[in-house]
Amino acid sequence: MAPAHSNGIAVDSIHATGNPDTPVEVVTDLLAQALEAKDSEAIKDLVKQAHDVMAGLDPYLEAVSSKPSQACSELIHRSLTHDWTQAFKQQKTQFHQKKECCAGALEGSFLKSLIRLTSAKTVLEVGMFTGTSTLAMAEALPEDGKVYALEIEPYLQQFAQPAFEAAGLAERIEVVLGPAEESIKELARRGVRFDVAFLDADKGGYLAYYKKLMDLQLINPGGIIVVDNSLMKGRVYAPGRMADELADAIREFNQFVIRDQRVEVVALPFRDGVNIVQRKRVAGDVVNTGLHNNLLLQRLKLTNKVALVTGAGQGIGRAFAHALGEAGASVAVVDVNKDKAAEVAGELADKGIRAVAVYADVTQKADCKRMVETVVQQLGGLHIGVNNAGINKNAAAEDTTEADWDLTFDINTKGVFLCCQEEGKHMLAQGYGKIINTASMATLLVPHPQKQIAYNASKAAVVKITQTLGAEWADRGLNVNCISPGIVNTALIQESKDLQPLVGEWLTQIPAGRLAEVTDLQAAIVYLASDASNYMVGHNLVIDGGQSIW
Numbered sequence: 001m002a003p004a005h006s007n008g009i010a011v012d013s014i015h016a017t018g019n020p021d022t023p024v025e026v027v028t029d030l031l032a033q034a035l036e037a038k039d040s041e042a043i044k045d046l047v048k049q050a051h052d053v054m055a056g057l058d059p060y061l062e063a064v065s066s067k068p069s070q071a072c073s074e075l076i077h078r079s080l081t082h083d084w085t086q087a088f089k090q091q092k093t094q095f096h097q098k099k100e101c102c103a104g105a106l107e108g109s110f111l112k113s114l115i116r117l118t119s120a121k122t123v124l125e126v127g128m129f130t131g132t133s134t135l136a137m138a139e140a141l142p143e144d145g146k147v148y149a150l151e152i153e154p155y156l157q158q159f160a161q162p163a164f165e166a167a168g169l170a171e172r173i174e175v176v177l178g179p180a181e182e183s184i185k186e187l188a189r190r191g192v193r194f195d196v197a198f199l200d201a202d203k204g205g206y207l208a209y210y211k212k213l214m215d216l217q218l219i220n221p222g223g224i225i226v227v228d229n230s231l232m233k234g235r236v237y238a239p240g241r242m243a244d245e246l247a248d249a250i251r252e253f254n255q256f257v258i259r260d261q262r263v264e265v266v267a268l269p270f271r272d273g274v275n276i277v278q279r280k281r282v283a284g285d286v287v288n289t290g291l292h293n294n295l296l297l298q299r300l301k302l303t304n305k306v307a308l309v310t311g312a313g314q315g316i317g318r319a320f321a322h323a324l325g326e327a328g329a330s331v332a333v334v335d336v337n338k339d340k341a342a343e344v345a346g347e348l349a350d351k352g353i354r355a356v357a358v359y360a361d362v363t364q365k366a367d368c369k370r371m372v373e374t375v376v377q378q379l380g381g382l383h384i385g386v387n388n389a390g391i392n393k394n395a396a397a398e399d400t401t402e403a404d405w406d407l408t409f410d411i412n413t414k415g416v417f418l419c420c421q422e423e424g425k426h427m428l429a430q431g432y433g434k435i436i437n438t439a440s441m442a443t444l445l446v447p448h449p450q451k452q453i454a455y456n457a458s459k460a461a462v463v464k465i466t467q468t469l470g471a472e473w474a475d476r477g478l479n480v481n482c483i484s485p486g487i488v489n490t491a492l493i494q495e496s497k498d499l500q501p502l503v504g505e506w507l508t509q510i511p512a513g514r515l516a517e518v519t520d521l522q523a524a525i526v527y528l529a530s531d532a533s534n535y536m537v538g539h540n541l542v543i544d545g546g547q548s549i550w
């Protein structure tokens with residue numbers, strides 16, 4: 001069904017089926033029939049049917065979409081019930097603001113989804129009004145994210161700010177007062193760049209805002225510009241008889257964007273029309289386009305990969321399991337403690353990560369073999385093996401018992417080797433695999449004042465196992481590397497009466513001035529598990545706050 005007005009933009013509808021297929025097409029069809037009908041009752045009936053389809057649309061969309069937060073609902077309510085005419089008469093606002101300016105709950109939820117979909121951290125809202133969308137977007141951001149909300153009316157900042165504070169999100173929102181074009185230039189001068197920009201201020205200004213965002217490279221790669229009111233009540237394609245500056249401005253804007261060779265745009269008939277504009281991928285060599293057309297961060301994705309992590313019931317292993325799962329892998333949480341493994345597998349499943357708990361004592365060859373078989377059977381393969389299970393029995397060299405020495409080497413060294421061996425057999429057969437062993441900063445220095453000879457020696461062997469396997473298997477599709485964390489602030493330290501008093505002294509040995517958190521190690525495991533590290537062979541990646549170089 002060809003649109004009635006294309007307004008100079010070439011339109012080649014792929015939906016010219018002739019059969020009404022969407023609510024808009026159904027209504028168009030009903031009204032077309034009404035236009036042809038002679039009988040007034042028939043006309044009334046057709047118009048009523050058309051009315052019901054349209055009148056029910058937004059309420060239905062709201063009913064089947066997630067509800068806004070309490071804070072957003074309250075702010076929307078305040079925005080819709082505020083006396084804007086009175087505020088204008090009392091010269092609190094420069095312009096006669098209207099409650100209709102508030103984009104509302106559904107659009108707020110839409111923006112919230114876009115923020116999450118793009119993993120946005122920095123957002124620009126051009127035209128804040130009472131901040132309802134601002135708040136919704138801030139809710140979707142990580143704690144260190146920020147919405148820069150541009151607004152010309154100081155009164156609106158006073159209106160919105162208490163709601164931002166009550167919601168505990170004031171830190172994530174910076175209201176920038178003044179004409180938007182100036183504010184954009186000021187933010188550009190400050191070096192701020194955006195993952196998502198939402199254009200929703202004066203329509204005559206859209207083109208200038210868009211040009212600034214594009215020409216000054218203010219949108220990060222992969223980022224989007226979301227344009228509100230891109231249909232201007234339908235008047236952009238079905239003009240009324242009166243002069244219409246707003247529709248003219250949007251029409252000119254839409255035409256500029258569709259002709260802009262730098263971008264791709266999709267126009268959605270959502271609310272008053274929302275366009276999503278994104279920079280095109282460039283052509284060129286692999287550095288330009290990214291390897292296999294992947295942006296760098298995409299190369300870290302572990303989609304369709306299966307990982308196992310030993311010692312994943314707590315501490316570093318648990319953090320590794322989460323990191324690999326977040327990057328897209330299915331994860332086998334392996335531990336000698338079944339309950340802890342099940343607990344972590346449950347945490348992953350709650351996040352939507354495909355996970356299973358697997359029991360294995362890594363000192364037992366049969367267990368390591370069964371572990372790999374179980375993972376392959378339950379998760380459909382094995383591509384990433386993280387051999388992390390380990391212990392540390394602190395004792396002076398002269399007091400170290402043979403039993404403790406053997407146990408430490410059984411778990412930390414033989415266990416790592418047995419896991420590598422079983423994982424390696426499967427991976428060599430498939431010609432692909434990533435093995436990452438947990439070594440330690442203790443492979444580079446002698447940690448002190450605590451005494452831990454068995455641990456130090458066992459971990460030094462892990463580095464040599466890693467180097468040897470890395471070299472042996474490098475040309476058969478496998479990468480074997482290890483990570484050497486510094487002193488990590490885990491329950492093992494927090495709950496140890498012997499180790500807790502040493503923290504102060506350790507801090508004097510660490511240039512970073514703090515212990516490592518398990519989260520400090522998570523990006524490294526994803527990097528080593530991904531194809532971004534394909535040329536990394538037998539490497540010992542040290543993450544120790546600088547302790548080993550001091």
Ligand SMILES: C[S@@+](CC[C@H](N)C(=O)[O-])C[C@H]1O[C@@H](n2cnc3c(N)ncnc32)[C@H](O)[C@@H]1O
Nearest residue numbers: 101102103127128129133152179180200201202
């Ligand atoms: C449609 S409302 C914004 C609605 C809001 N984004 C929402 O989602 O609820 C437009 C806002 O843009 C502001 N505005 C208009 N012209 C502006 C300009 N030149 N610079 C900054 N803000 C402007 C208005 O004061 C008004 O609050």
